[in-house]
Structures are given as structure tokens and as C-alpha cells.
Amino acid sequence: MITTLTLNPCIDRTITIKGFQYGGLNRVLHTRSDFSGKGINVSIAVHQLGEATECLGFNYVEDSAFVKESLxxxxxxxxFIDIEGSLRTNIKVFDEQSSTMTEFNEHGHYVGAEALERLKQLVLAGAGDAAIMVFNGSxxxxxxxxxxxxxxxxxxASGVKxxxxxxxxxxxxxLKARPYFVKPNLYEFETAFKVKVRSKQDIVRIAREIIADGVELVCVSLGKEGAVLVGGDExxxxxxxxxxxxxxxxxxDSLVAGICLAIRQxxxxxxxxxxxxxxANASLIREGTLLCTAADFQAMLPRVAVEKITL
Known part of the structure; x- marks a missing residue:
């Protein structure tokens, strides 16, 4: 089973426009709202790809019924650990013309020490059923x-990847806990390691430093440019x-789900x-926070080209 943890669930309200005008009038083509959260997204993608999954995390009491009914x-x-408060709402403005997303994300409600301790016990219990556990998001x-x-x-310690x-x-x-697999995007990668990536080889060199510290796999997603995966000598x-x-x-999140599925296999x-x-491609062709389906994933597989990177 692939188990995910979501500490900051949300409602994603996606507004689609064409040709964003900063400080000007933008006509809305359509909107949609989706229950979301990065770990939840991974679980939805994993489930739709045919693998068993379970969501762990916090759930806010004001929206508890909605969250559970959605799943x-x-x-x-x-x-879930139920805590006081309500789901945050994140506004996503998607420009069809440039395929660019502009995001306005709220903070989650305060979580106290007692809830954190209960969460730790929940995660330890969930590890008993998991082959892979995904920790992601704000x-x-x-x-x-x-x-x-x-x-x-x-x-x-329980052998979970x-x-x-x-x-x-x-x-x-x-990273200090040496997870099996890490997946920052390019901005997160450059910000965390205080570098400016100018080539795929730059990514590989830094990723191998991370791997030398005990991580097995490093994937850096590059948005419109694709993705790089580094492991061992490859x-x-x-x-x-x-x-x-x-x-x-x-x-x-779908990228993470697909790689987790491949790790399981x-x-x-x-x-x-x-x-x-x-x-990831099977999610990109769907609106809002709709995730990949098995049929679209199978259709995309033969279209994905990969090439080996040499230093």
C-alpha cells in the first residue's frame, strides 16, 4: 500500500482565463472547486492508477463531513486527527494562453502539541500497512x-520506503532523516540549495551529493521542460x-504517484x-485539480521519451 500524509488540506478554487492582464480586467472562462492537499492528491492519483492507498493527516471539524464524503x-x-477550524481555500488562476498558474494559498489553522502527538501515533500505526509513505506539502x-x-x-525503522x-x-x-525518494520542483531545488541551475548536469551533480548523504532517488520536476531522475550511478x-x-x-503530485507505482513494481x-x-501528463490534460486516470496514463506512457544524462 502507498500511504500519504496531508497536514494542510484545502479547497482548490481554480479560475480559468485567457491572457492574464495584471491590474486590468480578466474575463473568467470557467471555475471549479476541488477538495485537495498534496498527499490527498497523491492518494487520488495512486487510487486511479489501480494501487491501494490510504490518506492520513489532519481534518478540520467544520468541514469534516465534506472531507470524509469526498474520499x-x-x-x-x-x-484523520480531527482538529478545530475549517479548510483553507487556495485560489488558482490558470491562464490558458500561456499555460501558467498563479496561486494564492491561505495558511492552515493553528495546530497544538497534543494534536501533533496524536498525529505521530497515527503515522506509526499507518506504517504497519504501508510499503511506501509519502510526506508532502505545506x-x-x-x-x-x-x-x-x-x-x-x-x-x-519498520522498513517503509x-x-x-x-x-x-x-x-x-x-533530508536529515534520509528519505528513500525526494521530489522538489526546480524552484524548490534552487531555493533550498542556493544554486542557479543552468543545465541538467547541474541538477545531477547536486542530486548525487544528496544521494551520497543517504537518499536513494532524487527527482527534480522542471515544469514545461520535463523532469530529471537521479539514482545511484544513473x-x-x-x-x-x-x-x-x-x-x-x-x-x-501525479508525478510522485507514478514513480511510487514504479517503485512498487x-x-x-x-x-x-x-x-x-x-x-503527470495524464493530469495536465485535465482541468483544475483533477488527477490522472489509468486510461490516460496508459495512453501517455508510449509518448514519454527518456534520455540518459552523462556528465
């Missing part, structure tokens, strides 16, 4: 930046596929990248 409708297992106020580090370290997809201090602190690049993009939200590194990019 039950999808047929996804969940276990955290609400009151949650320390070391939360992923401590939770990853706690579950690794751990995945980290976070930014800033959450990423840097989480490094692979998948350029972007020529597709009509309808929504970018959740594509990175013990595929080679190049095939892991193909799975990840095919899943």
Missing part, C-alpha cells in the same frame, strides 16, 4: 519545520511531451521516470 465517494481509505501554523524529519525517522516532497526548511530538515531526463495543457495543479530507473511523467 468515500472516490473509494479511498482514510484515517504545514499549518503551530507545526514545526522538523515535522517531516521526525516522522520519516520514526517510520523508517519514505518519500519527501516539500520546500524550504521542511525539505532541508526532512541519471535520466524526460523532456516535456507535446500535449494540450488544461490544468497544472496536481501534476507534480521494482522497475528500472528510466522506467520509473517514464511512469512519473506519464502520470
Amino acid at each position: 468515500e465517494k472516490l473509494g479511498i481509505r482514510y484515517r 504545514v499549518p501554523e503551530g507545526v514545526p519545520k522538523t515535522v517531516y524529519q521526525s516522522l520519516i525517522a520514526a517510520v523508517k 519514505t518519500v519527501l516532497d516539500a520546500d524550504g526548511e521542511l525539505l532541508l530538515e526532512g 541519471a535520466w531526463f524526460a523532456p516535456a511531451t507535446d500535449i494540450k495543457v488544461k490544468g497544472v495543479q496536481g501534476a507534480g 521494482e522497475l528500472a530507473l528510466d522506467q520509473m521516470l517514464r511512469y512519473g511523467v506519464a502520470a
Whole structure:
């Protein structure tokens, strides 16, 4: 089973326009609202790709019924710690003309020490059923930046492969626990390691430093440029596929889901990248935070090209 953790769930309200005018009038083509959160997105993608999954995390009491009904409708297992407050709302403005997303994300409600302790026990219990555990996304106020580090370290003892997809201090602190697989995007990668990436080889060199510290796999998503996956002595690049993009939200989470599926199937590194990019592409062709489907994933797989990177 692929188990995910979401500490800061949300409602994503996506507004689609054509030709964004900063400071001017923008005509809305259409809008949609989706229940979301990075770990939840990964679980939805995993489920729709045919693998068993479970969502763990915090759930706000004012929206508790809505959250549970949403996951039950999808047929996804969940276990949550209920806390006071309501779901945050994130506004996503997608410009069809440039395929660019502009985001306005709220903070989550404050979480206290007692809820954090209950969460740790929940994660430890969830590790008993998991082959892979995914730790990703932002955290609400009151949650320390070391939360992923401590939770990853706690579950690794049970033999679970751990995945980290976070930014800033959450990423840097989480790396100290040596997760199996990490997936920053290019901005997160450059910001965390204070570098300016000018080539794929730059990514490989830094990724190998991370791997030398105990991480097994490093994937850096490059948006419109594709993705790079580094593991051991190999490094692979998948350029972007020529597709009509309808929504970018959740594509990175689908990338994580696809690679996790490939890890479960013990595929080679190049095939892991193909799975990840095919899943991401299958999300990019859907609106809002709609995630990849098995049919679209299978259709995308043969269209994903990969090439080996040499230094």
C-alpha cells in the first residue's frame, strides 16, 4: 500500500482565463472547486492508477463531513486527527494562453502539541500497512519545520520506503532523516540549495551529493521542460511531451504517484521516470485539480521519451 500524509488540506478554487492582464480586467472562462492537499492528491492519483492507498493527516471539524464524503465517494481509505477550524481555500488562476498558474494559498489553522502527538501515533500505526509513505506539502501554523524529519525517522525503522516532497526548511530538515525518494520542483531545488541551475548536469551533480548523504532517488520536476531522475550511478531526463495543457495543479503530485507505482513494481530507473511523467501528463490534460486516470496514463506512457544524462 502507498500511504500519504496531508497536514494542510484545502479547497482548490481554480479560475480559468485567457491572457492574464495584471491590474486590468480578466474575463473568467470557467471555475471549479476541488477538495485537495498534496498527499490527498497523491492518494487520488495512486487510487486511479489501480494501487491501494490510504490518506492520513489532519481534518478540520467544520468541514469534516465534506472531507470524509469526498474520499468515500472516490473509494479511498482514510484515517484523520480531527482538529478545530475549517479548510483553507487556495485560489488558482490558470491562464490558458500561456499555460501558467498563479496561486494564492491561505495558511492552515493553528495546530497544538497534543494534536501533533496524536498525529505521530497515527503515522506509526499507518506504517504497519504501508510499503511506501509519502510526506508532502505545506504545514499549518503551530507545526514545526522538523515535522517531516521526525516522522520519516520514526517510520523508517519498520522498513517503509519514505518519500519527501516539500520546500524550504521542511525539505532541508526532512533530508536529515534520509528519505528513500525526494521530489522538489526546480524552484524548490534552487531555493533550498542556493544554486542557479543552468543545465541538467547541474541538477545531477547536486542530486548525487544528496544521494551520497543517504537518499536513494532524487527527482527534480522542471515544469514545461520535463523532469530529471537521479539514482545511484544513473541519471535520466524526460523532456516535456507535446500535449494540450488544461490544468497544472496536481501534476507534480501525479508525478510522485507514478514513480511510487514504479517503485512498487521494482522497475528500472528510466522506467520509473517514464511512469512519473506519464502520470503527470495524464493530469495536465485535465482541468483544475483533477488527477490522472489509468486510461490516460496508459495512453501517455508510449509518448514519454527518456534520455540518459552523462556528465
